[in-house]
Every structure is written in structure tokens, then in C-alpha cells.
Amino acid sequence: MSNAGKVLSDAPILETRGLTVRFGGHVAVNAVSCAFHRGTLTAIVGPNGAGKTTYFNLISGQIPASAGEVFLFGENISHLPAPLRTRRGIGRAFQLTNLFPFLTVHENVRIAVQARANVGIKLFSLWNSRKDLIGKADAILEEIALAHQRNVPAMNLPHGDQRKLEVGMMLALEPEVFMFDEPTAGMSVDEVPVILDLIKRIKASGGKCILLVEHKMDVVRELADRIVVLHNGTLVADGAPAEVIASPVVQEAYLGVAQKTKEAAR
Amino acid sequence: MLANIFSQDLPRSKVLTVILVVILAGLLATPFIFPGARSLNVGAKIAVFIVLAASYDLMLGYTGIVSFAHTMCFGIGAYGIGIASTQMGPTWTAMAVGVVAALLLSTVLALGISLFSLRVRAIFFAMITLAVAAAFMTMASQLSDWTGGEDGLNFKVPELISPAFSLSDEKFLGASLDGKLIAYYLVVVVSGGLFLLMLRIVNSPFGRVLMAIRDNDFRSEALGYRNVIYRSLSSVLAAVFATLAGILYALWLRYNGPGTTLSFDIMIDVLLIVVIGGMGTLYGAVVGSALFNIAQGYLQDLLKLAHGNIDTIPVIGALFHPDRWLFWLGLLFVLSIYFFPFGIVGKLRAGALARKPTAT
Incomplete structure (x- = not known):
């Protein structure tokens, strides 16, 4: 800053x-x-x-x-x-957990990171090729102590971890x-x-x-x-x-x- | 390299990989191993319906919006070629005009419907598409000077891809090297290319936003994505790919009518292909299209064969009468949806994942 x-x-x-x-x-x-x-x-x-x-x-x-x-x-x-x-x-973490249930923990955060980076309309580049965005999402997972759940679909997380992910998505928005x-x-x-x-x-x-x-x-x-x-x-x-x-x-x-x-x- | 062609979205299941390779090899080899007009027709139809069903999956499986106007776009593509050919003659210029006009009309219609109705609710969109598709179908049968009405249009295609054209008088591996063969490979190769392009789109940053919107549209808005833009773009893309599928189909059939591309029966077929194959996987469209079109093309023959042997047994003989093929097709679908609620591809991938739980 x-x-x-x-x-x-x-x-x-x-x-x-x-x-x-x-x-x-x-x-x-x-x-x-x-x-x-x-x-x-x-x-x-x-x-x-x-x-x-x-x-x-x-x-x-x-x-x-x-x-x-x-x-x-x-x-x-x-x-x-x-x-x-x-x-x-304006960033918001919701009271009732509001995630993307079929996407993985990492993808949930990544979607938020991507919203911040404003690359949503890129149609023909590869989702997996943006190492910068992937790294950023991983850093946030470390911060909210969810790195070990990286590839689990959000709907399979225990409640407490869902709450953490909810906060992580707000962090990603910076x-x-x-x-x-x-x-x-x-x-x-x-x-x-x-x-x-x-x-x-x-x-x-x-x-x-x-x-x-x-x-x-x-x-x-x-x-x-x-x-x-x-x-x-x-x-x-x-x-x-x-x-x-x-x-x-x-x-x-x-x-x-x-x-x-x-x-x-x- | 290979992974990038498939946009790093590989089948992720050995069985699925084998099935896909068999389908691809089958499509490429059909002219030589199953010579004959009928098998070529089934092969071309499988290829076209892969594009048609995959483009529908882009909307239904990836974005979570239900449209009933998908075959309208399919029809626009086919009519574009048909009308251009009958009005301007079977030249490549005419084809180009038909392609451009069809793509423009589809895009404008899809964009109009989306912007008009997608801001409200997805269900409203479904109803509007139903109304527009019904109106378009009536129009197509009424404007008979242009469209040939209910009878449809028989038209010529450029010489290179018409049956009269001949590369050589000699046969190659039992197949005659004529324009029909060229047309067949045009359809298969272009379909494959369009499929890979769609695979790229669903594995792009844009594709993941579509999935996020499908999962939780409230949250995607809260993250700063404007859902209406993404949904509209998804429906326009689906319309464009469906139109291209219609163009290929018309080039192949050299005929188009309401029953061939526009009707709601085809809409239902596409829906079944997507659901049976597996929504939101795109590969499901390939498996579904192959299964569906082979069943539709050959089930009757299979029953004829079976019936010939057991027609003396009273009830069972009647059940296997060739006219009952629709009953068996229906049963096949009910069973497959019962046993594979996430489609064949969903089932295979889940199975592969269960066998090696540590892999990611």
C-alpha cells in the first residue's frame, strides 16, 4: 500500500x-x-x-x-x-455460510482472487495457467489454516472450516x-x-x-x-x-x- | 502438449479414456470399416450432436440455465445454409453468406432473450425461450417460399463436398473417394475442433465463473461478478456453437426441414444426451451422443434380429417386435438415469476417484 x-x-x-x-x-x-x-x-x-x-x-x-x-x-x-x-x-463474509459447494476449497478462494484481479471474462486462456492467481489463493489458504483441505469440495468441509473459507474468500477480495x-x-x-x-x-x-x-x-x-x-x-x-x-x-x-x-x- | 489440447481437463478415468478413444477411432474409421450410406449418416450425426449437446451442456451443466431455444439456433444454422444455397446457388460464397447470416441471427436472438429475461430469474428465461422457439418454428413453416414450409428444403452444396464429386475412380479400402467422403471428414474434423474449443472455454477463468454462478449465484454477485453478463455470454456462446452444429448438419444432409433441426423432439433428444452422458462434464456429450445415435439408428435392427428368433413366444415375442424399439429406448434411458444420476461420465470419474483416494 x-x-x-x-x-x-x-x-x-x-x-x-x-x-x-x-x-x-x-x-x-x-x-x-x-x-x-x-x-x-x-x-x-x-x-x-x-x-x-x-x-x-x-x-x-x-x-x-x-x-x-x-x-x-x-x-x-x-x-x-x-x-x-x-x-x-466492500468485502463481506456472510453469517450463513455461502460457498460454491461443488467447487474445491482452492477453487472457491481462487474465484474470489480472480474477481479481484478482474480476469473473469478471459474465455480462451487456461484456468490452470495463471500461476500468480493460484499462488495467491494458496497463500490465503495458509493464512486461514485450510491448506490441508485444498482439493476437497467445499460441501464436504466441516462447519468450522466452511466458516474459515467464508472469511478467506473475503480476504481474497482485498x-x-x-x-x-x-x-x-x-x-x-x-x-x-x-x-x-x-x-x-x-x-x-x-x-x-x-x-x-x-x-x-x-x-x-x-x-x-x-x-x-x-x-x-x-x-x-x-x-x-x-x-x-x-x-x-x-x-x-x-x-x-x-x-x-x-x-x-x- | 496433449494436456493443453484438452485444456488440462483430461478424462480422469481409464474406462472413460478407452470409451472416448473408441468413439473417436470409430468416427474416423467408419467410412472404411462400415462402408455404406447408413453408417456414414449415423457417424456424421454423432459428430454433429456432440457439438450440439456439448453447447447445451455449456448452458445447462456449467451455467445452470435451462433453455428450450437451443434447437432454434441449430435450425437457424441449417436454414442459413439451405436458404443461401437455394437462393444464391451452391457456391462457397453462398455458404459463407449463409454461415455469417445464421451466426448473426442466432447471436442477436440469444443476446436479446438473455438481456431481456436473465436479469429476472432463470425460470423466466426458460419460459421465454420456449415461447420464442415455438414462434420461430411456426414462422419457419409459414414462410414456405423461403424455407419450404413443412416439406423443408432439398438443396445442393458446393461441388467439392457433394456426392457427384469424385477424387479418383479407384476405391480405397472399399470406400469410394467422393465428395460425400470429404463432407464426412469435414463434419467430423470441424466437430472435433469445436468440441476442443468448448473444452477450452469451460476450463478458462470464465468457465469457472460460470460454475460458481451455477453453484451459488448470490455469492458470485457478492464477489463482484455481474451474473447477467456471464449468463448472457454463456447463452450466446451456446447459441453460436449450436448454429455451427446446424451448419455442419445441413452441409452433410443437403436437406433441412422443421422436423430435422427445429422440432422439440430434437430438443428432448439433446436434453437426454446431456443428462445421460453427464451434466457439466462436456465429455458426457460425446458419450451420450454416441450412445443415443447408435441406439436410435440400430436398435430397430437389433430387435428385428431378436424378434426373428423368438416371435413364436407369445408375450415376449411381441415385446421384441421391431416396432417396440421406442419402448426399449425409453427403458434404456430410465435405467441409465436411475443407475447414473450424474451421468455416465460422472459415474466413471467418481469410480476412478474412489479407487485412488489420495490422488488429486
Whole structure:
């Protein structure tokens, strides 16, 4: 990165202004305005159904917004379809694993590497002849500790490895904005550190903007510089982790609800 | 070298390799080991249907889109040659005009249908292709001044590949060296070349994106691929190859009519060839086409032979009556789909993989 040494500018990489989506009468995300800066990791938390994943979908373009705008590097990208947002630098790892089941682990990553290199329309060159792209995909497999599963079809992977592959495909895109949607969900205890270390490394490399939806509060405390709380689609708190976790609004909206549901369960 | 000709997508199964070599050798040697118009016809048809089925597989097996307008493109190719020959005379110029016009029309139609319907949903595309193909078929039979209507067109081809042309009066290995022989080899060699070209396309970076779209179109979009462009390009390529297959078929038959290239019966045949051979393998088209056309061409004879020996037995004799050949063909297909859900090629490759699990 040539601009890595530059002073981090104050202009946000990613910003949403009044972002709203309605499904029928239900407002899933309600006028969320938020800016995300270079070199920061923002955790987005909130109870189930708070609209976290929907907010992600609005940013990366999987769902069109009913109102409001998304800005990337100051450019309004609200009108762009998902593929073009990805090409401009938004990377996304999905909550429900979203792979190419009949392609091998290596091919899954390779497809993403190729998307980044923009060689998809090459009709008459050989897939196997691009040693540079193959090498890049292999390097990513090393990074996510999946090199030993290289030639296994993605559908035959255990769940934890599928989650890792999901993250690996986002890495291959070399995005400016990393969006992790519960990256460790359903992973066994000894697999979780692989992903957490990876997120830490991305953060340490600086210059990137990371958004993380996560339920595990210990993970959030460990990684986040900032916490944004969504509740019923509305942004209810935004600030430094200690501050946000202590604030009464959050206790009421998030932890309070969690406690009530626990009581109800009893 | 050899691996590159096959785009590094080798059969990956000894049995399959043997079958493919036998089919290729059989096609090349047919004029000499099975002389006669009928065996040549079956051989040429196998070659043409390899291209036709492989191009359909490009769409169905590799991209995951279902089209019913594939034989329309096949027909456009054949009509291109037929109409050019009847209107302009059997010259090479006329053939070239027919080829170019047919390719243009197919491309425009395929692109139009794709851009119009592929943004929505793949199922919508299937319905539109059905409608367009039906309309085209009606048009072909109505514009009888040009197309010969339901009767079709009998036309001449350039002298070099017409039966009247003779290289030598002497016979070579029992085959007469005439234009028909040249036409046969033209069809077989060009078909082989087109097949290798398609093999290259499915093993290119583009081909892998098609497979990714087939597997998970939501994710391919999320990675930055615009599915509509890839799907449209896939359907245009398939249309172009189907048109070329139609051109070869017309040059070979010197006849074309709705029942020969356009009908939905042929659409079903192509679908069966692809499914029996193995979707998404391309080699499946070769195996499927050979099996299907040989069965279609010779099953009736085989039954006649069998029937001659057992026609005295009441029920079984009737079952083996030569008129029942379609029943046996149908049974063959039901059984092969039951036992080989991933097609013959899929089965053979899975078997080869199971025998040496460490190989990659």
C-alpha cells in the first residue's frame, strides 16, 4: 500500500446517512446514520432481530434501501448493485455460510482472487495457467489454516472450516471495508482463535475499516475500538466499548432485554 | 502438449479414456470399416450432436440455465445454409453468406432473450425461450417460399463436398473417394475442433465463473461478478456453437426441414444426451451422443434380429417386435438415469476417484 504511511485522514471510508428499509409495514432498519473510519474496528451489537445483518445487507447492496444513502470514500454508492460495490472495496463474509459447494476449497478462494484481479471474462486462456492467481489463493489458504483441505469440495468441509473459507474468500477480495457477520458462530473453541487472530492482523495492518457483528461480548471487548448498538432497527448507542456497555440505554435495550428473555425462559 | 489440447481437463478415468478413444477411432474409421450410406449418416450425426449437446451442456451443466431455444439456433444454422444455397446457388460464397447470416441471427436472438429475461430469474428465461422457439418454428413453416414450409428444403452444396464429386475412380479400402467422403471428414474434423474449443472455454477463468454462478449465484454477485453478463455470454456462446452444429448438419444432409433441426423432439433428444452422458462434464456429450445415435439408428435392427428368433413366444415375442424399439429406448434411458444420476461420465470419474483416494 503506497498510502499506508500517510496520516490517516478524518474523512470516513464508509458512511450511512438515514439508511432505512421497510418490509411491508415493518421497519427493519430505521434511519441509521453512522460513519466508519480508516484503521478502526467497530462492533455492531444488539439483540436478535435488531437489524444488524439487514444493515450489512443495505451497505453491501444485497437489499435495496427504502430511504437513505451509503457513501464509500465520499462517493454515493446507493444506486450501485452489489457486484459494483464489491469492486469498489466492500468485502463481506456472510453469517450463513455461502460457498460454491461443488467447487474445491482452492477453487472457491481462487474465484474470489480472480474477481479481484478482474480476469473473469478471459474465455480462451487456461484456468490452470495463471500461476500468480493460484499462488495467491494458496497463500490465503495458509493464512486461514485450510491448506490441508485444498482439493476437497467445499460441501464436504466441516462447519468450522466452511466458516474459515467464508472469511478467506473475503480476504481474497482485498477490500477496504471488511464486514464480518458473526465470523465465529458455530465454531469449536479451538478454531475461534484462528479467526480472531486474522481479524487482529487485518486491524494491525492499519488503513482498513472493519465492521463486526458479534454476539460474544468477550470477543467484542477484546477487538472493538467502538461499539454501535442497534435496537429494533434504530441506533441507540455509539461510543467507546466501556462507555457503551455501561450506559443505561444499552442496559435497558440490550442487556435488559436479554435478561428479560432469560427470565421468560425460566 | 496433449494436456493443453484438452485444456488440462483430461478424462480422469481409464474406462472413460478407452470409451472416448473408441468413439473417436470409430468416427474416423467408419467410412472404411462400415462402408455404406447408413453408417456414414449415423457417424456424421454423432459428430454433429456432440457439438450440439456439448453447447447445451455449456448452458445447462456449467451455467445452470435451462433453455428450450437451443434447437432454434441449430435450425437457424441449417436454414442459413439451405436458404443461401437455394437462393444464391451452391457456391462457397453462398455458404459463407449463409454461415455469417445464421451466426448473426442466432447471436442477436440469444443476446436479446438473455438481456431481456436473465436479469429476472432463470425460470423466466426458460419460459421465454420456449415461447420464442415455438414462434420461430411456426414462422419457419409459414414462410414456405423461403424455407419450404413443412416439406423443408432439398438443396445442393458446393461441388467439392457433394456426392457427384469424385477424387479418383479407384476405391480405397472399399470406400469410394467422393465428395460425400470429404463432407464426412469435414463434419467430423470441424466437430472435433469445436468440441476442443468448448473444452477450452469451460476450463478458462470464465468457465469457472460460470460454475460458481451455477453453484451459488448470490455469492458470485457478492464477489463482484455481474451474473447477467456471464449468463448472457454463456447463452450466446451456446447459441453460436449450436448454429455451427446446424451448419455442419445441413452441409452433410443437403436437406433441412422443421422436423430435422427445429422440432422439440430434437430438443428432448439433446436434453437426454446431456443428462445421460453427464451434466457439466462436456465429455458426457460425446458419450451420450454416441450412445443415443447408435441406439436410435440400430436398435430397430437389433430387435428385428431378436424378434426373428423368438416371435413364436407369445408375450415376449411381441415385446421384441421391431416396432417396440421406442419402448426399449425409453427403458434404456430410465435405467441409465436411475443407475447414473450424474451421468455416465460422472459415474466413471467418481469410480476412478474412489479407487485412488489420495490422488488429486
